[in-house]
Amino acid sequence: MRAFAEPLLARGAPLDILVNNAGIMALPERRTTQDGFEAQFGTNHLGHFALTALLLPLLKKAPTPRVVTVSSIAHKQGRMDFDDLQGARHYGPWRAYRQSKLANLLFAFELQRRADKAGEKLLSLAAHPGVAMTNLFISGPGRGKRTLQARLVEFTSPLYSHSEERGALPTLLAATSPLVVPGGYYGPNGWREMRGDPVRVRPAPWAEDLSAAARLWELSEKLAGTGAWP
Numbered sequence: 001m002r003a004f005a006e007p008l009l010a011r012g013a014p015l016d017i018l019v020n021n022a023g024i025m026a027l028p029e030r031r032t033t034q035d036g037f038e039a040q041f042g043t044n045h046l047g048h049f050a051l052t053a054l055l056l057p058l059l060k061k062a063p064t065p066r067v068v069t070v071s072s073i074a075h076k077q078g079r080m081d082f083d084d085l086q087g088a089r090h091y092g093p094w095r096a097y098r099q100s101k102l103a104n105l106l107f108a109f110e111l112q113r114r115a116d117k118a119g120e121k122l123l124s125l126a127a128h129p130g131v132a133m134t135n136l137f138i139s140g141p142g143r144g145k146r147t148l149q150a151r152l153v154e155f156t157s158p159l160y161s162h163s164e165e166r167g168a169l170p171t172l173l174a175a176t177s178p179l180v181v182p183g184g185y186y187g188p189n190g191w192r193e194m195r196g197d198p199v200r201v202r203p204a205p206w207a208e209d210l211s212a213a214a215r216l217w218e219l220s221e222k223l224a225g226t227g228a229w230p
Helices: 002-011 039-061 073-077 093-117 148-159 169-176 210-224
Strands: 017-020 066-070 123-127 185-188 198-200
Touching: 002 039, 017 039, 017 169, 039 066, 039 093, 039 210, 066 093, 066 169, 073 093, 093 123, 093 210, 123 169, 169 185, 169 198
Parallel strands: 017 066, 066 123, 123 185
Antiparallel strands: 185 198
């Protein structure tokens, strides 16, 4: 993250939009990042948290900065296990993925609250693609050793999914539309938000848990080494 951010910070130009979209999904076995974090939590949440913190000075320079964090409908089955965030004691591929996607929303909404409290112009938004036909399953780090559930999802997904181009629309809406609301969450309008046109959608109630968001933020500051921000 620092290697990516340093050239941008050195240039010093305002940053209008940051889209936190990097992600991995349902690794069949527990893996860790170079920093020792469980791979899905580290990639899907901590990486976004750290990058946003590093680039915040450039975002503050922009007249109407936006941070869009990409979550998933899988967050609705997610729960934050603060006693085992890294899955060191009990790792499950989908359990870890769902937790990381819930963390995305807790972060996005808390960032908006903190920006508002600090009087910043920043808009923090979240989006999800529904079920988009990308190569996330077939070319991700878990390729060659897929769980039965992952193989079943991959096989049946054409029945309820849409194209990767359509899946990108909620993110584009959040990043560019003048009609978005602070702290808004955007996804497809179809059945169970799996596909359709981009609209504002509702997260699961636990994605708006204030105490969980504050706790995750404080832990993320320590783990990512960002210090207190904004």
